[in-house]
Amino acid sequence: MKTAFFCLLLTALSSAQAKDQLTLNDKGYLAMQGLNVTAFADIYPDGHQTGVTVIQHGSRVAANGDLRLEISPGQWSPVPVGGRQEVDKKANRITQTLSYPDPSKDRKGFNPIAYPDLKFTYKVSVTPLQGSQFKVTVDLDKPLPAEWIGKVGFNFELFPGELFGKAFLMDQRAGIFPRHPEGPMVEKAGEFIPAPLATGQRLTVAPDSDKQRLTIENRGPGTLELWDGRGNHNNGWYIVRSAVPAGATTNAIEWVITPNVIPGWRSEPVLQVSQVGYAPSQAKKLVIEQDALDTRADEVALYQLTDGGRRLVRKGRPAAWGKFLR
Incomplete structure (x- = not known):
């Protein structure tokens, strides 16, 4: 007979996260209630x-913030290799070192990358x-070669599924995130991709x-350039990008990002x-993830769906299980 267990699990909460200030917490990422920012986690x-x-x-609304060698890279495009990460509590900063190429992928492996x-x-x-x-800042160890100016840039990807039909403002010029990638097309590095949706200095x-x-x-x-990465890759996202300028090293890229946070929001x-799935004799465990500020353990009811409707199998209060990293 299968047995059902209820477990209560809380999302991680630091003292900083409970305040209205984004702060580097003891788990190595930036947190406040309603907002988390991770860096190469x-x-x-x-x-x-x-x-x-x-x-x-x-909701994970944006990701992949990193230097890439293309405006709209695909699954088998060159990617950097990760190096040392420094989480500096005193300076309140996370710094990740990376480099090109990745020797483990350069023309090696099951899907070699050229x-x-x-x-x-x-x-x-x-x-x-x-x-x-x-x-967000990017520092290079040396200026890029002249032939790579305009190609290497900081890409920050926006998840498209949450933005279809939503508006955006670029320097107060309005636009709409399209459901389907649209033209006109432009040629970049020998590949045709949709022209940028907008360019400017401030994107909302x-x-x-x-x-x-x-x-x-x-x-x-x-x-800033706003691109639709789905034009040349069907798994692409919307891409916000700034190219690395000629001769740049320190602060080659410098952005300030401000996500809105609803006061008092709870998940x-x-x-x-x-x-x-479960083996026939395996106990079925249900984990209930709650907001870190929601410490209640309300009674939970488990029902079986039958041809006569719902049938109560059991009910009870969940036991404490632990905490997530985030």
Whole structure:
């Protein structure tokens, strides 16, 4: 007979997260209630899971903030190799060192990647500012070769599924995130991609939604470009990008990002079960993920669906299980 267990699990909460100020916590990422910012907590750019990542009101709205060699890279495009990460509590800053190429992928492995003849090392730093603001800077160890100016840039990807039909403002010029990639097309590095949706210095994403509003300001010498990465790759996201300027090293890229945070926001409980199923005699465990500020353990009821409707199987209060990293 299968047995059902209820477990209560709370999201991680630091003292900083409970305040209205984004702060580097003891788990190595920036946090406040309603907002988390991670920096290279995972290095898997193929799956849009790396770089500077924003989790706003419980949703991962932006990720893959990193230097790339193309405007709209694909799954098998060159990616950097991760080096040392420094979490500096005193300076309130996270710094990740990376470099091109990645020797383990350069023309090696099951899906070898053909890296160009370009070698450089750089650092991406993330620093909280006031409120929900944080700064992203990129420092290069040496200027880029002339033939790579305009090609290498800092890409920051916006998850498209949450933005279809939403508005954006670029320097007060309005636009709409399209459901499908559209023309006109432009040629970049021998590949045709949709022309940028907008260019400027200040981009506001979803200005009409308190839950999704996010502003990106360019503080460096270049410009912001908003691209639709789905035009040449069916798994692409919207891409906010600034190219690395000629001769730049220190602060080659400098952005200030401000996600809006709803005061007092709390996440709804999430029910988690095994994604791979259960063996016939295996106990089924239900994990209830709650907001870290929601410490209640309300009674839970488990029902079986029958041809006569719902039938109560059991009910009870969940036991404490532990905490997530985030």
